[in-house]
Amino acid sequence: DAGITQSPRYKITETGRQVTLMCHQTWSHSYMFWYRQDLGHGLRLIYYSAAADITDKGEVPDGYVVSRSKTENFPLTLESATRSQTSVYFCASSEGAALNTGELFFGEGSRLTVL
Amino acid sequence: QKEVEQDPGPLSVPEGAIVSLNCTYSNSAFQYFMWYRQYSRKGPELLMYTYSSGNKEDGRFTAQVDKSSKYISLFIRDSQPSDSATYLCAMRRNIYNNNDMRFGAGTRLTVKP
Numbered sequence A: 001d002a003g004i005t006q007s008p009r010y011k012i013t014e015t016g017r018q019v020t021l022m023c024h025q026t027w028s029h030s031y032m033f034w035y036r037q038d039l040g041h042g043l044r045l046i047y048y049s050a051a052a053d054i055t056d057k058g059e060v061p062d063g064y065v066v067s068r069s070k071t072e073n074f075p076l077t078l079e080s081a082t083r084s085q086t087s088v089y090f091c092a093s094s095e096g097a098a099l100n101t102g103e104l105f106f107g108e109g110s111r112l113t114v115l
Numbered sequence B: 001q002k003e004v005e006q007d008p009g010p011l012s013v014p015e016g017a018i019v020s021l022n023c024t025y026s027n028s029a030f031q032y033f034m035w036y037r038q039y040s041r042k043g044p045e046l047l048m049y050t051y052s053s054g055n056k057e058d059g060r061f062t063a064q065v066d067k068s069s070k071y072i073s074l075f076i077r078d079s080q081p082s083d084s085a086t087y088l089c090a091m092r093r094n095i096y097n098n099n100d101m102r103f104g105a106g107t108r109l110t111v112k113p
Helices: none
Strands: A002-008 A009-012 A019-025 A029-040 A042-052 A056-059 A064-067 A076-078 A086-093 A110-114 B005-006 B013-016 B021-026 B032-038 B045-051 B054-059 B062-068 B071-078 B084-094 B107-112
Touching: A002 A086, A009 A019, A019 A029, A019 A086, A019 A110, A042 A064, A042 B084, B005 B084, B013 B021, B021 B084, B021 B107, B032 B062, B045 B054, B045 B062, B045 B071, B071 B084
Parallel strands: A009 A110, B013 B107
Antiparallel strands: A002 A019, A019 A076, A029 A042, A029 A086, A042 A056, A064 A076, A086 A110, B005 B021, B021 B071, B032 B045, B032 B084, B054 B062, B062 B071, B084 B107
16 A cells, blocks of 8 residues: 655755655556745645656745656655745645546655755 | 635634634635644644535534625534644645645644643
8 A cells, every 4th residue: 555655754955966856656656746834834846757768847936846757656846945945845646537526645744954 | 915815713612612614705705615623733634624615514524605795604512622733724726736836834723721
């Protein structure tokens, strides 16, 4: 019963370093998403992907890069981490639009601290 | 102004109380409304889903949507300590755009035994 897994769960890094957060899902869902969750802002969409090799920007994409070479993986990279990127990052997936009730399936989150 | 406003709380109630959680929104194009529950250090999980206006009941939970007032509510009857979590409202315009889900900031609820 794997579902959607994120790694690492906790990460501390320094300003300017590159960080990659991994996301893997076993449901073969078409859509995958990266959100960040900050106090007072709720969940904000960073990037999403409709299928392998198809990605698009969300609400807050600056400073982030994604790729999706395989349906099951959707890594998020911070190319040069900044303190403002300290947050909890959630990966999520959902089925295709025709079956979509709006339910997103979330991972347990990756808590990132940038010093 | 945020598209979705939600009082962050915290809200503390005794066991057995009726809890009312609310969100307001500004975009009248939203048609699908959801409530997610998030336990501490976990990801959100879908609790209730409603389309357009009206009520939907599921056990102790009732979701209510008033599109004319741009106001949605989640009621929890006979609240239990296991209901202690953060509740996030979410909404979207249609089921085809997966990138247009908007979340409230979440209300932290504690139910005391």
